[in-house]
Amino acid sequence: MIPAAFEYHRPKDMAGVLAVLEEHGDDARVMAGGHSLIPMMKLRMADVPHLIDLQDVGGLSDIDVQSDTIRIGALVTQHDIITNDALTAVAPILREAALQIADPQVRYMGTVGGNVANGDPGNDMPGLMQCLDASFTLVGPNGERTVAAREFYEAAYMTAREDDEVLTAVVIPVPSGGYAYEKQKRKIGDYATAAAAVQLIKQGDTCVHAAIAMTNLSDTPIFSEDAGAALIGTSLDDAALKAAVAAMLNDIDPTEDNRGPIAFKKHVAGVILRRAIERAWSRA
Amino acid sequence: MSKKMHIQINVNGKDQEFLAEPRELLIYTLRERLNITGPHIGCETSHCGACTVTIDGKSVKACTMFVAQASGKSITTIEGLGDPDNLHPLQSAFKEHHGLQCGYCTPGMITRASKLLEENPNPTEEEIRFGMAGNICRCTGYQNIVKSIQAAAAEMNAAQEAAE
Ligand SMILES: Cc1cc2nc3c(=O)[nH]c(=O)nc-3n(C[C@H](O)[C@H](O)[C@H](O)COP(=O)(O)OP(=O)(O)OC[C@H]3O[C@@H](n4cnc5c(N)ncnc54)[C@H](O)[C@@H]3O)c2cc1C
Ligand code: FES
Ligand code: FES
Numbered sequence: 409m410i411p412a413a414f415e416y417h418r419p420k421d422m423a424g425v426l427a428v429l430e431e432h433g434d435d436a437r438v439m440a441g442g443h444s445l446i447p448m449m450k451l452r453m454a455d456v457p458h459l460i461d462l463q464d465v466g467g468l469s470d471i472d473v474q475s476d477t478i479r480i481g482a483l484v485t486q487h488d489i490i491t492n493d494a495l496t497a498v499a500p501i502l503r504e505a506a507l508q509i510a511d512p513q514v515r516y517m518g519t520v521g522g523n524v525a526n527g528d529p530g531n532d533m534p535g536l537m538q539c540l541d542a543s544f545t546l547v548g549p550n551g552e553r554t555v556a557a558r559e560f561y562e563a564a565y566m567t568a569r570e571d572d573e574v575l576t577a578v579v580i581p582v583p584s585g586g587y588a589y590e591k592q593k594r595k596i597g598d599y600a601t602a603a604a605a606v607q608l609i610k611q612g613d614t615c616v617h618a619a620i621a622m623t624n625l626s627d628t629p630i631f632s633e634d635a636g637a638a639l640i641g642t643s644l645d646d647a648a649l650k651a652a653v654a655a656m657l658n659d660i661d662p663t664e665d666n667r668g669p670i671a672f673k674k675h676v677a678g679v680i681l682r683r684a685i686e687r688a689w690s691r692a
Numbered sequence: 693m694s695k696k697m698h699i700q701i702n703v704n705g706k707d708q709e710f711l712a713e714p715r716e717l718l719i720y721t722l723r724e725r726l727n728i729t730g731p732h733i734g735c736e737t738s739h740c741g742a743c744t745v746t747i748d749g750k751s752v753k754a755c756t757m758f759v760a761q762a763s764g765k766s767i768t769t770i771e772g773l774g775d776p777d778n779l780h781p782l783q784s785a786f787k788e789h790h791g792l793q794c795g796y797c798t799p800g801m802i803t804r805a806s807k808l809l810e811e812n813p814n815p816t817e818e819e820i821r822f823g824m825a826g827n828i829c830r831c832t833g834y835q836n837i838v839k840s841i842q843a844a845a846a847e848m849n850a851a852q853e854a855a856e
Contacts, residue, residue: 409717409736409755413694416714416760446756447738450717459714461761487750511826513741513804516750517757596825597739 411449418461422574425460426549429572432458438574440483441517443510444526468521468576471495478580482521490515498582501607505536505589511597524557525575527565530599534561535629536589539605539621542580548573561628585609585617586692590684592676594667600624601667602677604684610692613643620652620685624667625660625677632659635681644689652685653678699763703728704772714760719743721759722769730770730799734828741827744800745769751807751826770799773806781851782806782844791840793831801827805841813849817842 417428417436429436436458439445448454462468468483473494480489486506489495496503509532510518523533524544537544537557544555546569555568557578562568569575591603600623609617618636623629634655642648662673696711701721708726719736722728722745734742736755743754746768774780782802785791792798801824808815808823815823820841821834829837 411715413713413715415694416697416758418760442758442761443738443756446758449715450737459758463761511741512808512823513744513751513753513826514738517752 409450411446412452412455412457414449414456414459416459416461418464420464420466422465422467422547422576425462425465425574426547426572428458428460429574430549434571436460438462440519440522441485442522443514443518444522444528444531462574473498474582476582478582480520480578480580482519482525482575482577484520486510486515486518486520486523487512489520499540499580499587501536501540501583501587501589501605504587505532505591505605508532508589508591508593508603514597520578521575524560524578525567525569527561527567529564529627529629530624532589532591532600532603532623535603535621535623535631536605537578537580538629538631539607539619540580540583541619542578544569544575545577545579546570546573547576552576554579558631564627583607586688586690588684588687588691590680590687591623592680599667602662602673602680604677604681606681606684606688608639608685608688608692610689615639615642615644615648615689615692618652620656620681622656622660622677622681625662625673627661630656630659632656634659639685644685649682649685653681656681697760697763699759701759701762701764702766704768712759714758716759717755718745718757718759718762718767719754721762722754722767728769728771731803732796732799734796734800739828740797740800741804742797742800744804744827746803746807749807751804753826768803770803773802780806781847782809782841785840785844785847786837789840789843790836791832792837797827797829797831801829801837805844809841809845809848813845813852815841815845 419425437456438460468481470481472479489506523531542557560568586608588606592601603623605621607619618639620635621631635652638651638655732742734740738756745754774783
């Protein structure tokens with residue numbers, strides 16, 4: 409399991425990163441924690457003649473909780489999320505999801521930026537960020553721009569990020585109401601067979617806001633607007649839950665693989681979404 | 693072959709300097725270049741935890757890090773925790789409570805457990821199982837690994853109290 413040879417760059421700032429990307433174009437790629445990229449390089453499914461290690465680039469490792477937004481630097485790790493009490497106080501769904509990613513060793517290394525930029529449908533953070541209506545900050549040769557998480561994913565490993573852009577931060581509106589991140593996996597450290605991120609707001613007995621996103625059930629994460637709409641204005645009775653699950657099933661497009669045939673995945677997706685909605689409602 | 697790089701790492705308190713290709717995986721640096729053979733290779737695919745070492749306060753799978761990334765960092769392996777005449781409390785507890793059978797997973801288990809106890813000196817059984825989930829054992833069924841870690845935690849806490 410020896411990757412192809414590469415030249416290693418460890419720039420000290422973003423200007424240095426962008427300079428290497430500009431000089432080597434397609435032959436250069438950034439690495440954050442390396443826990444998606446290195447396995448791919450070892451399998452020689454990724455060939456990276458110029459590897460740019462981001463670890464020394466400053467200003468990418470902070471979690472900044474403001475009154476209405478949260479800014480998470482690209483190099484913040486899953487472990488950092490789990491151990492940040494200020495973040496958990498305002499957006500507990502982030503910790504709940506991070507705890508279900510991989511295993512302890514991987515969580516010390518895997519970053520938020522790498523997880524959302526990777527474009528692997530199995531990653532848990534993209535669906536979560538769509539549920540939370542986060543946006544991603546990208547920096548490139550022409551400066552900075554922002555792309556909504558709900559607009560970012562085009563196909564497996566294809567995103568709105570250009571090859572010469574680096575993702576520097578994820579910005580999340582502070583969520584309110586009840587939340588749940590529910591994931592079915594074959595074992596610890598496995599990617600989801602199906603996972604659901606849900607945020608709900610309850611007024612009296614009525615659901616007034618619902619955001620639902622699903623993971624690993626299509627070649628991109630799926631933000632199911634219709635599933636959310638099926639809950640709004642209801643008191644989450646059985647009919648509303650059934651309608652939300654039906655709407656979600658209409659939006660996903662799973663394929664058969666070693667996690668099971670399509671019918672099984674749809675079944676699991678329904679079970680997981682129902683559980684997530686019920687748990688979010690109980691916390692709303 | 694790519695250009696060799698000047699690498700500087702500290703392993704178990706000792707500075708090491710050498711030239712290496714950046715693509716060299718840290719586990720090979722430790723085992724084959726430096727002859728530090730405590731960390732094992734179980735899967736080589738980031739799944740089993742047998743290669744676990746501590747790098748700047750994080751438990752890391754040494755099969756999933758390039759030596760170039762580790763340059764400038766301090767690394768602790770099982771060899772840095774204790775030696776046969778002066779075992780770490782976790783090493784004694786694994787021995788005492790039958791926390792190993794073939795022993796293949798043990799260096800990774802103990803290195804990971806040392807970090808877990810540093811972060812959480814008084815873990816519940818559930819916290820131990822969750823915190824050790826990145827380490828696979830094919831022999832013990834984990835029961836005695838959990839017991840060993842609990843015993844080591846109690847021992848280390850008692851020693852801490854005695855010292856205070
Ligand atoms: C055993 C194991 C189990 C895992 N299980 C899960 C799981 O259950 N759920 C899950 O979500 N993930 C899982 N992962 C993946 C893990 O969370 C990854 O670490 C994470 O997806 C990527 O983060 P990274 O920092 O390691 O990214 P890297 O591997 O460094 O990068 C991944 C990709 O993103 C690009 N990239 C990285 N950072 C940036 C940036 N700032 N800007 C632009 N592009 C960037 C890289 O060029 C690369 O293409 C698992 C990994 C392992 C090894
Ligand atoms: S050898 Fe590194 S995780 Fe198995
Ligand atoms: S003791 Fe044999 S693998 Fe754990």
